[in-house]
Amino acid sequence: MSPLxxxxxxxxxxxxxxxxxxxxxxxxxxxxRERLGIVGESGSGKSMTGRAIxxxxxxxxxxxxxxxxxxxxxxxxxxxxxxxxxxGARISMIMQDxxxxxxxxxxxxxxxxxxxxxxxxxxxxxxxxxxIEMLHAVRINDPxxxxxxxxxxxxxxxxxxIMIAMMLIPQPDLLIADEPTSAxxxxxxxxxxxxxxxxxxxxxxxxxxxxxxxxxxxxxxDRILVMHAGQVVESCAAADLHKARHPxxxxxxxxxxxxxxxxxxxxxxxxSAWSGx
Amino acid sequence: MPLRRKTAGAQRLKQAARSLGGFVVVTALTFIGxxxxxxxxxxxxxxxxxxxxxxxxxxxxxxxxxxxxMGLDRPLVLQFVSYVGDVFQGNLGHSVSTNxxxxxxLARVFPATLEMATLGILIGVGLGVPCGTWAAARQGTWVDxxxxxxxxxxxxxxxxxxxLVGLVVFYANLGWxxxxxxVDIFYEGLVEPRTGLMLVDAxxxxxxxxxxxxxxxxxxxxAILGFFSLAYIARMTRSFxxxxxxxxxxxxxRVKGVSEWRVIWVHGFRPIRxxxxxxxxxxxxALLEGSVMIETVFSWPGIGNYLTVALLNADMNAxxxxxxxxxxxxxxxxxxxxxxxxxxxxxxx
Numbered sequence: 001m002s003p004l005x006x007x008x009x010x011x012x013x014x015x016x017x018x019x020x021x022x023x024x025x026x027x028x029x030x031x032x033r034e035r036l037g038i039v040g041e042s043g044s045g046k047s048m049t050g051r052a053i054x055x056x057x058x059x060x061x062x063x064x065x066x067x068x069x070x071x072x073x074x075x076x077x078x079x080x081x082x083x084x085x086x087x088g089a090r091i092s093m094i095m096q097d098x099x100x101x102x103x104x105x106x107x108x109x110x111x112x113x114x115x116x117x118x119x120x121x122x123x124x125x126x127x128x129x130x131x132i133e134m135l136h137a138v139r140i141n142d143p144x145x146x147x148x149x150x151x152x153x154x155x156x157x158x159x160x161x162i163m164i165a166m167m168l169i170p171q172p173d174l175l176i177a178d179e180p181t182s183a184x185x186x187x188x189x190x191x192x193x194x195x196x197x198x199x200x201x202x203x204x205x206x207x208x209x210x211x212x213x214x215x216x217x218x219x220x221x222d223r224i225l226v227m228h229a230g231q232v233v234e235s236c237a238a239a240d241l242h243k244a245r246h247p248x249x250x251x252x253x254x255x256x257x258x259x260x261x262x263x264x265x266x267x268x269x270x271x272s273a274w275s276g277x
Numbered sequence: 278m279p280l281r282r283k284t285a286g287a288q289r290l291k292q293a294a295r296s297l298g299g300f301v302v303v304t305a306l307t308f309i310g311x312x313x314x315x316x317x318x319x320x321x322x323x324x325x326x327x328x329x330x331x332x333x334x335x336x337x338x339x340x341x342x343x344x345x346x347m348g349l350d351r352p353l354v355l356q357f358v359s360y361v362g363d364v365f366q367g368n369l370g371h372s373v374s375t376n377x378x379x380x381x382x383l384a385r386v387f388p389a390t391l392e393m394a395t396l397g398i399l400i401g402v403g404l405g406v407p408c409g410t411w412a413a414a415r416q417g418t419w420v421d422x423x424x425x426x427x428x429x430x431x432x433x434x435x436x437x438x439x440x441l442v443g444l445v446v447f448y449a450n451l452g453w454x455x456x457x458x459x460v461d462i463f464y465e466g467l468v469e470p471r472t473g474l475m476l477v478d479a480x481x482x483x484x485x486x487x488x489x490x491x492x493x494x495x496x497x498x499x500a501i502l503g504f505f506s507l508a509y510i511a512r513m514t515r516s517f518x519x520x521x522x523x524x525x526x527x528x529x530x531r532v533k534g535v536s537e538w539r540v541i542w543v544h545g546f547r548p549i550r551x552x553x554x555x556x557x558x559x560x561x562x563a564l565l566e567g568s569v570m571i572e573t574v575f576s577w578p579g580i581g582n583y584l585t586v587a588l589l590n591a592d593m594n595a596x597x598x599x600x601x602x603x604x605x606x607x608x609x610x611x612x613x614x615x616x617x618x619x620x621x622x623x624x625x626x
Contacts, residue, residue, distance in 0.1 A: 051528075054531075054532060056528065056531055056532065084534045084535075084536065085534065086534070087531065087532055087533065087534035088532060088533040088534035088535075089534055092532060092533075093532045095525060095528065095529055095532070096525075097525070100524065100525040100526065101525040101526055101528070101529045102526055102529065103526040103529070103530070103544055103547070103548070104526070104548060104623070104624060105547045105548050105621070105622065105623060105624075106544075106547070107623075114530075114533065114535065115533045115534075118533055118534045118535050118536075119534060150623040150624070152623070152624050163529075166529075166533070167532070167533075
């Protein structure tokens with residue numbers, strides 16, 4: 001059986017006055033119906049990887065890959081029209097901050113319904129029922145009222161649950177979550193992640209969780225890729241994270257404070273320990 | 278549940294009534310402010326209104342009598358109150374240059390400008406908005422460059438030159454449009470001026486011959502005015518659109534698999550309607566002031582021409598009357614924009 005996602009030698013580059021700068025430099029991984037975490041600092045290329053899978057790198061940016069296949073479909077040669085049929089319907093992405101990623105002048109209900117109607121033809125009544133049902137699934141109380149609200153009228157946590165509802169309503173096979181909780185209060189972060197986790201498990205979807213938070217990724221994922229400067233420096237099972245070998249990963253892990261801290265000072269990443277930068 | 282909905286409806290109605298009340302009060306205050314300004318201009322302008330009436334050979338007694346008769350010896354506050362009263366009764370004084378009541382003159386010249394400006398702004402919006410949006414969607418390509426150069430022309434070409442060249446090419450050489458004036462001379466006075474808008478009057482009288490002739494005369498000057506507002510509107514649309522297309526919610530729409538056309542015209546365009554209304558409102562107001570250049574080139578009896586002639590003849594009442602009308606138009610358009618904001622932007626409700 002072919003894997004859900006097969007990425008080989010993915011490259012993303014942007015033009016600069018000094019020539020093209022590669023932000024993703026030959027990334028390879030395969031993904032089944034499992035939960036993969038991609039961790040890295042800002043600028044490491046993790047978000048660009050997520051967008052490249054959906055082929056959403058806008059010009060003048062450019063993406064190339066030896067192989068980029070989803071469920072046996074070669075995405076590199078797919079027409080834009082066929083690609084659009086996949087987006088949302090089979091591969092979806094939860095964006096970072098609901099304050100900016102929801103259209104400010106469309107009601108929540110209209111935006112969720114649009115995700116559904118882009119891929120399915122349904123009667124108005126059925127659409128409404130599906131939207132309400134989906135809002136129930138993401139634990140929103142009084143969904144009838146919420147469908148009529150505009151994004152500025154809902155809180156951040158609720159906005160992100162609306163985002164999840166919108167991205168899961170066409171029932172995709174692969175969900176990319178790009179820093180889904182970075183813009184949220186700590187108190188609602190766990191709720192939102194538990195919700196994503198539960199829905200993904202229930203539906204047997206593949207998940208790519210992109211985050212800068214090692215602990216969080218370790219908790220919610222089966223496997224972890226650590227990215228640095230556009231490359232994967234470490235790939236391991238989440239349970240084996242403590243056995244990580246690469247100095248960058250070890251440095252990151254060492255910098256995490258513990259519950260019973262004995263060190264007077266947390267170590268700072270020593271960037272001379274690995275080659276490259 | 279139905280009970281709650283009913284109270285919510287009542288609440289919204291109450292809110293609407295309150296905002297309508299506030300709207301009326303604010304608009305009325307703005308009008309009074311406008312009248313205070315025109316009144317003030319009338320007092321500081323170095324033209325003696327008494328002299329204009331009695332002539333320069335009047336004796337001092339005649340002059341003083343006329344001054345008292347005109348009420349100019351009263352305190353300024355009282356003069357202002359009677360001025361406001363006059364304005365509300367439609368009495369804007371007598372024009373020295375046309376020897377007719379200013380209100381009557383304005384009722385004749387303003388519709389002429391209104392007709393041309395309205396058609397002009399329709400052309401400007403109808404072409405400018407799609408052009409600007411298209412340029413933004415194809416940023417950096419030849420389409421974008423072409424539209425930008427076209428818009429730049431609208432900024433840099435003088436109006437009278439374009440008017441004259443337009444007449445030479447489309448009227449004299451090609452004969453596609455009619456020449457200067459509002460209608461051909463033998464159509465003049467055929468339809469009863471009910472609104473003063475030639476097209477509307479002809480349509481009301483079902484006189485289609487006059488209608489088409491008037492449109493023939495109107496189309497070239499309106500298209501030239503439209504080109505100027507198109508230039509501005511297209512540039513502004515392009516820049517608003519570029520800004521919006523870079524937003525995260527546009528990516529969200531693409532992630533959902535929404536078609537590019539819908540991404541641009543629904544997700545991209547809806548949020549820019551509010552700033553666009555400001556731009557369009559200002560352009561329209563500027564056209565309604567009357568373009569002296571275009572009105573002169575096309576012998577158009579509009580308010581721009583009227584105001585210029587009045588200024589040159591030191592015809593104070595006419596100047597003040599025209600200023601008042603133009604100011605009132607600005608206020609109305611601004612208020613209309615405010616109402617539209619509230620309709621179009623859920624965040625401002």
